[in-house]
Amino acid sequence: MPVFLDATSADFEVEFTKLLNAKREDSPDVDAVVADIIADVRARGDQAVIDLTAKFDRLTLTADTLRITDDEIAAAIAQVSTEDRTALELAAARIRAYHARQLPQDEQWTDEAGATLGWRWGAVSAAGLYVPGGLASYPSSVLMNAIPAKVAGVGRLAMVVPTPDGVLNPLVLLAAQISGVDEVYRIGGAQAVAALAYGTDTIAPVDKITGPGNAFVAAAKRRVFGKVGIDMIAGPSEILVVADGDNDPEWIALDLLSQAEHDESAQSLLITTDAAFGQAVADAVEKQLETLQRAHIAGPSWRDFGAIITVPDLATAAALTDRIAPEHLELCVGDPEALSKNISHAGAIFLGQWTPEAIGDYVGGPNHVLPTARSARFSSGLSVLDFMKRTTIARMTPEALRAIGPAAERLATSESLEAHGLSVTARLKKLND
Ligand SMILES: NC(=O)c1ccc[n+]([C@@H]2O[C@H](COP(=O)([O-])OP(=O)(O)OC[C@H]3O[C@@H](n4cnc5c(N)ncnc54)[C@H](O)[C@@H]3O)[C@@H](O)[C@H]2O)c1
Ligand SMILES: N[C@H](CO)Cc1c[nH]c[nH+]1
Ligand SMILES: [Zn+2]
Incomplete structure (x- = not known):
């Protein structure tokens, strides 16, 4: 059985923190x-x-x-x-x-000092x-x-x-x-x-x-x-489903199991505004586990790391979601776009009940290599940019050096880096000869 939490109960904060800190991969x-x-x-x-x-x-x-x-x-x-x-x-x-x-695009421009700057x-x-x-x-x-x-x-x-x-x-x-x-x-x-x-x-x-x-x-x-x-x-898979009571419990159960079946260390979470719906999903998961081919993996994942959290409203759901920063987030609610605007931290968001996470795993188009273990707070899914790097470009004209070089000389002096300053001074001197 997964843990059942109620966001309005007195011990919620303690139990939720325990869930966030559960030892899954950072061992x-x-x-x-x-x-x-x-x-x-x-x-x-x-x-x-x-x-x-x-x-x-x-x-x-x-x-x-x-x-x-x-x-x-x-x-x-x-x-x-x-x-x-x-x-x-x-x-x-x-x-x-x-x-x-x-x-991404390369950029190059000439600023008011006459310096040509950019990156490629x-x-x-x-x-x-x-x-x-x-x-x-x-x-x-x-x-x-x-x-x-x-x-x-x-x-x-x-x-x-x-x-x-x-x-x-x-x-x-x-x-x-x-x-x-x-x-x-x-x-x-x-x-x-x-x-x-x-x-x-x-x-x-x-x-x-x-x-x-x-x-x-x-x-x-x-x-x-x-x-x-x-x-x-990008470690063991995770899914967080936020669902209201207007969903088919079996669909949501399968979505939760779709990530639990990756690894015993995977994590599947449900946040719902409807406690009875949460129980119906839990029952549907147990039913599916009776026949699922990978029940030997999904079962332990669900039992050890799964959770069903009941919240009073979707605003609470959004706040908890940001603290979880899940790899995958399904929003199975009436207005998923509106709810998604209140969420800052998730690797990938799947909007509405017709968008099972598995579509993103295979054929949606966005990348399925995504940050886990709450690292969606500071990183993003794999992209073209991960294979690229940016080199900056700068070119001074004599006029540009005359305009901004003296400030560099002063800053070099303040850092006691004499050669830095002199490399500018030598050029400015030549310009003034
Ligand atoms: N976050 C993502 O984007 C994403 C995407 C796809 C899959 N996944 C995750 O990738 C993982 C795939 O795991 P997997 O096990 O199927 O394949 P894997 O290739 O990641 O791991 C298999 C390897 O783990 C090593 N290993 C296993 N037990 C070990 C031990 N006791 N000591 C040292 N090394 C050991 C072995 O060298 C083995 O070759 C799952 O956790 C899945 O959830 C994550
Ligand atoms: N859900 C995995 C990312 O956590 C990706 C994947 C590949 N195949 C099936 N699923
Ligand atoms: Zn998957």
Whole structure:
């Protein structure tokens, strides 16, 4: 059973804080394991990756078989049904169209002092794309990683994906081909993140690592940040549904289970203005769990981290939502647009009862790699911008230097940085000769 909270009860604040702080992925135990794995990969390179893959994915590799060959990719892709290919291509086209709109513009102008200023955008040279594969297989996450990278203009796309027991999903490889991935390695977890960040004899290091994963992957990305860029912490999935009583409890139950089935550490929450509806959803979840294929994952997630919160009004729902800062937010209320305007912190918002979150996972167009663990307070879903960086541009004319140089001289003096000031003075002197 999930916890039931009532926002009007005396102990609500204590119980809600407990819910916010529930230990799901930010565990010191996980971090300690990940630190050792990263150190091992840095010290022993390919051999560490091979040993750790044998340990965690039950797969024996050599340096020659870490990378999936073009022939293996072609053979796997040949098994994909036309229906699956068509669905994947529809998803890819929609994701590409959405992300193409994110390409930023360069800017350049000349200001009143005569200085030409601006910035230009450029792509990172090499991106490492993490595609999860431990408990489920994610062709959709290949598209969500690789398409924005390609739109940004990244030169080299290196993808890692664990293949437990050596089982390869052909659709993952087709997605890699469709979206222009250059290299695919059958490795996962913290060892794959470390290999991408530090490089091994077989895997050249990348500049930026993106993509979702379990708690080990999220912790590894945190640890390699600085050596490489990362997109965000996209860990175990989360959904918060805000629903009034005018919804079908079964639909909402399925929406909650759609994220619970990702991982025992996933979190599904319901905030409702109608306590009886909340109970009906809880009953519907239990009913679904009797037959759901992944009840062994969704059940523990719902039992350990699920919650149903009753609120007196939608204003309270909005305030609590901002404190949760969920990865996914479904607004199943009469006027979802109006409610969404009162919410500042959510990775992705799904408006109205005809927009199940799963549409966003696959075919909506926006990215499904999204910030978890309340990091939507300060980060956003994966975008083209994550694969780009901005370089600033400045050009002075003699007149511009004459106009603003003296202020630079003064500031340099105030910082006791003599050479800074003199580099300006020397030029101004020449102008005054
Ligand atoms: N936030 C997002 O945008 C988003 C998107 C898709 C999926 N997800 C999440 O990604 C995750 C996918 O998880 P997954 O497990 O299926 O695949 P995964 O690829 O993230 O993790 C599998 C790897 O974890 C490592 N691992 C497992 N147990 C370990 C242990 N005890 N010690 C050290 N390493 C260990 C192994 O190396 C294994 O290869 C789920 O939590 C899902 O909710 C998040
Ligand atoms: N819901 C996940 C993000 O948390 C993404 C996903 C991929 N496939 C299915 N779901
Ligand atoms: Zn999902």
